[in-house]
Amino acid sequence: MFKNECRLLVTVFCTVFLSTCAIAQQKPAWQIQSGTITTRWADQVKPSNVLSEYPRPQLVRNKWINLNGLWEYAITPKTSDVPNAYDGSILVPYPVESALSGIKKFLKPEELLWYRRSFKNPTTRSGERVLLHFGAVDFESTIFLNGKQLMVHIGGYQHFTVDITDHLKIGRNELIVKVWDPTDAGPNPHGKQVLIPQGIMYTPSSGIWQTVWMEVVPESYIQALKIIPDVDKQSVSLEVAISKGEATFSDDFSNDLNTEADLSDYSINIEVKKGNSVVSRCAAPAGKPIIVQVKNPHLWSPDDPFLYDLRLQLVKKGKVVEEIGSYFGMRKIAVQKDERGIDRIFLNNKYIYNLGTLDQGFWPDGLYTAPTDEALKFDIIAAKAMGFNTIRKHIKIEPDRWYYHADKLGMLIWQDMVNPGNDTKEGRDEFEKENKINIAQLYNHPSIVTWVLFNEKWGQYDQERLTKWMKEYDPTRLVNGHSGEMLYVNDQLRSLSPNAWMAADMTDVHSYPFPRIAPYQPGKAMVLGEFGGIGVPVEGHLWDDLVAGWGYDGVVTPPMMQQQYTAMVDSLKILESLGLSASIYTQPFDVESEQNGLMTYDRAIIKLPVATLRNIHSKVWQVTGNYAVATSEFSARVADTINRDYAARLEEYKSGKNDSASLRSLTIMALKYKDKANVTKFSAEYINKLKNPYLENNLSFIEKVTTKKTDPGFTILEKSVALVGYDNIPRSITAKMEMLIFDNEVKGILNESPDWIQVEEIIRKHQPLEGELIRGLCVINYLNATVAGQKNATKNLVEAATRYDDRYHSGNYNAWAWLLFEKTKERRELEKAIEWSQKAINQETDQARKAASMDTYANLLYKLGNKTEALEWQEKAVAASRGDQEIKANYEKMKRGEPTWPNVN
Known part of the structure; x- marks a missing residue:
């Protein structure tokens, strides 16, 4: 009986254990x-x-297939071929660095991102294209x-079609996408994405970040459409690009829409509707503007954003072969003079102050990609609800x-171009393309009224040529050739531009935090391209929450923000009376480490x-006539x-409020007020309550408070x-650990006669940490000791530096070599310094630093008694230094046979 009970218990335990493992897996x-x-x-x-x-x-068709959803993904070295195995699933179209992708990994420049999925061959009729x-x-x-x-x-921002x-x-068909x-x-033009996000630069968005989809089209179909409204002539011009069934591999918009192909068999039927009423019908030959x-x-206006419905039929030899739906708005934008003769922005021949905000289009969960279409729409609704019209x-x-x-x-x-990637011909060509x-x-969106070419001199070049090109390519809109070419921060001009805003439709100044008017130039509207930036962390x-709150004028509370913002808008009113036509407030939403939005980054709290605000x-400027309906x-x-x-x-804590959120908040406040005892107390309590301390944000918090x-x-x-593995942990965390190991275990044994074997044993004990920061801190310890003249310091410096990996200290060779030149007379140590200075000479590309390294090398040779070679190198140093007096003085001393080094005891 006892054996049977034991057997039963074992069976139950194994069943539970195995099922638990299965669930975990x-x-x-x-x-x-x-x-x-x-x-x-x-x-x-x-x-x-x-x-x-x-x-x-x-350009709407009814027959389409959405390919968004789960794909397989892999990240490989850049030299890799198509992978045989994939790392897991990724949710397309969210960037691989985003939380919504399900991956949240940074893609490195030396890596490739691969996507794979299969799909069923769409049902097609004879001649149809997919x-x-x-x-x-x-x-x-x-x-x-x-x-x-x-x-x-x-190109990271443009549609393309295959x-x-x-x-x-x-x-089933297999689709693979390789991304670099x-x-x-x-x-590449990349906007504010950077590999190491900091300050006003943010997390990258790599890979597929907009919808992937298929559609079935007739053998001949409408490929693209250009709509040009003319308010003054009460007409709209249509240019229709037609594909006649040949395979296309294009970005849809890279070429002008008019084609030289023979379209004599084709015509276009057009119907314009206002609600249910037909406004205009016509038929016209294909291939020419209609x-x-x-x-x-x-x-169309912000008060009354009326859109006409547009239907186009493609007719081949009298038979309708294709129909698409579209829309357009009748609106005109221009710079015109008001009744006082001031050049201002006019919409539909009426002055309209462009009261705007600077929207960067980032999301905490999707980065470049909004979670849903409702979220995408929300950002515009929010701006409208606040009373902005731009x-x-x-x-x-x-x-x-x-x-x-x-x-x-x-x-x-106002639509910015994405700033050039780098200052090379390749970068500039890509920017212009x-x-x-x-x-x-x-082009067809009536809401877009201004193109912005450059921002705050980021990648600026050939501004006049490019501004003129932009105005010629699209004469229906205003061109802001350079927003913030003149930039003020706290009334200090940071960028002087004597030939600013060449060929543009407006003069534009950035001023943080308080507004100012742009300079007047004949025929141009004066605008304030950016201002504000009041920081209110919530x-x-x-x-x-571990990053200190940031705004252009520090951080404040909501009541203080209201006072400051009111004063700013009062200033705008005065500037508007002087001729200001537009202002852009920074910004509607917080973005990553910036807390200067009118709403929080998660769009949950409005400040x-x-x-x-309205x-x-x-x-x-009065709120738009449709704001109540539009913002419901x-x-x-x-x-x-x-x-x-x-x-x-x-006091709340003493009364028993010690939930996780409160403890985290208290810890951060204790850090702010430098209350070290309570940092230790509250952080320990908080860490003990964490259910999963290994999440990224929890590890960042723990790294911050662990001292x-x-x-x-x-x-x-x-x-x-x-x-997780050493390579997958942020370097800030592993660096913090090595610093603490050094402080607590290594520093105490770095005396006049350190036990280097013991140092290495400590490093090995803490593998997989590399230990190079610990070795580097040992070098710093003995650099300081050498400067202070401590016993055996130069000997220990040589030993510590020899153990330190070349990858981490190559830029320090010359400084270390010169320090030994000044502080030691031991031949072995001076020979080591010569080795370092030779490496410095070989590595330096900057002429002044190379000359300094040559000077060090020559002085070391001279101190070791090799005067002939020392003079040869010192001559090179003098020639390379372009007049450095200290290097020249050392040369003269060498020629006279005088010491060039201080007295070493």
């Missing part, structure tokens, strides 16, 4: 990665329904279908649907009520109190390296 195919704040829309993201809206509202569309892939993408490379597309008809097979994205380390009359046009889309091109929402809601858009595609891609809604703004979907909680008094928080090897956080950091 059954990882979900996708889940949002934790460690950052998320928006309210993140919970709506499901692999089965990702950005399901038709992605191209201005087009594969990519909204945007950052930056260089290579498309493979069923093992065959079809095309390479370069005709895959001739490469499909019956049943150097972010800010290549020739003028359609729109009498007594209903004009958005400056800052150094980013959005998906078509963002501009569609701007068209529908009534928002004026992409600018042309950007304008063509966005606890619980920060990208990183001032929208009614208050009331303040109405001093400059807006919702956000209002920030009332922020960062309550530290003493009050301590001793005996702190509870150190053990967690050490385990994290073992669990």
